[in-house]
Amino acid sequence: MFARWLLAALRKHGAATxxxxxxxxxxxxxxxxxxxxxxxxxxxxxxxxxxxEALAQALERTGxxxxxxxxxxxxxxxxxxxxxxxxEGGAGLIIGRLAPRGQDQxxxxxxxxxxxxxxxxxxxxxxxxxxxxxxLGEGPVIFACSAEPNAEGALSFAMDMADxxxxxxxxxxxxxxxxxxxxxxxxxDTTRRLHAKLNDQGRERLDHWAxxxxxxxxxxxxxxxxxxxxxxxxxxxxxxxxxxxxxxxFDALRRLFxxxxxxxxxxxxxxxxxxxxxxxxxx
Numbered sequence: 001m002f003a004r005w006l007l008a009a010l011r012k013h014g015a016a017t018x019x020x021x022x023x024x025x026x027x028x029x030x031x032x033x034x035x036x037x038x039x040x041x042x043x044x045x046x047x048x049x050x051x052x053e054a055l056a057q058a059l060e061r062t063g064x065x066x067x068x069x070x071x072x073x074x075x076x077x078x079x080x081x082x083x084x085x086x087x088e089g090g091a092g093l094i095i096g097r098l099a100p101r102g103q104d105q106x107x108x109x110x111x112x113x114x115x116x117x118x119x120x121x122x123x124x125x126x127x128x129x130x131x132x133x134x135x136l137g138e139g140p141v142i143f144a145c146s147a148e149p150n151a152e153g154a155l156s157f158a159m160d161m162a163d164x165x166x167x168x169x170x171x172x173x174x175x176x177x178x179x180x181x182x183x184x185x186x187x188x189d190t191t192r193r194l195h196a197k198l199n200d201q202g203r204e205r206l207d208h209w210a211x212x213x214x215x216x217x218x219x220x221x222x223x224x225x226x227x228x229x230x231x232x233x234x235x236x237x238x239x240x241x242x243x244x245x246x247x248x249x250f251d252a253l254r255r256l257f258x259x260x261x262x263x264x265x266x267x268x269x270x271x272x273x274x275x276x277x278x279x280x281x282x283x
Contacts, residue, residue, distance in 0.1 A: 153280035
């Protein structure tokens with residue numbers, strides 16, 4: 001649904017294409033060959049026919065059963081590999097996540113979306129599975145500005161989306177709470193001054209970064225707290241269309257200990273989240 005909406009919106013500003021791809025994963029129907037399991041289905045049915053039927057049912061659930069033109073059904077290869085190769089030379093990927101909005105499941109993102117989010121062959125937009133046209137935000141595109149050099153690609157993508165979709169671009173910079181439980185030992189006036197200092201430093205950093213990157217005239221907001229929590233709240237408050245985050249592309253070792261803000265946000269936000277590699281440049 002979101003992909004169709006985005007395609008129609010982008011076509012108002014020039015040529016845009018959508019390439020639907022469904023990867024039939026190895027072993028998806030392996031159980032059909034198990035003699036110990038009684039499954040009421042003709043195992044001689046072509047895998048692609050089964051996939052076509054499942055996709056038709058999925059489209060029915062979106063409220064728009066129109067078949068997807070030029071749908072590619074792929075039976076060989078890991079899904080993330082197939083999608084990554086297909087994204088080469090394209091503007092990006094759109095993929096659904098596992099958990100519906102507002103549901104805190106243990107596995108919220110899904111294995112394919114998680115691997116693509118960490119690999120990022122191109123900008124990857126991750127969409128809640130229950131999002132429909134009525135739920136799309138009427139507000140801005142929020143750019144989660146870390147004020148670091150690796151955020152330049154995400155800024156380029158966010159500006160491109162905001163301009164083409166006719167939305168405001170909101171620069172959001174979150175500063176961490178450095179004092180935590182220590183505030184319990186401080187007078188209230190001292191605590192207020194500490195928070196004011198944090199926000200002033202955050203505003204100075206955001207203004208400097210925005211000036212350096214030519215977006216000083218765009219609306220910006222500085223908020224304090226846990227990054228993912230604050231960005232989710234900001235998106236709800238502004239009825240955001242989407243949130244755009246840059247990626248630090250952690251190596252395998254660091255991923256064992258550190259969760260990317262973008263990955264965590266894309267698994268839990270109520271709106272689509274775009275994860276953008278640092279070297280992205282809008283065409």
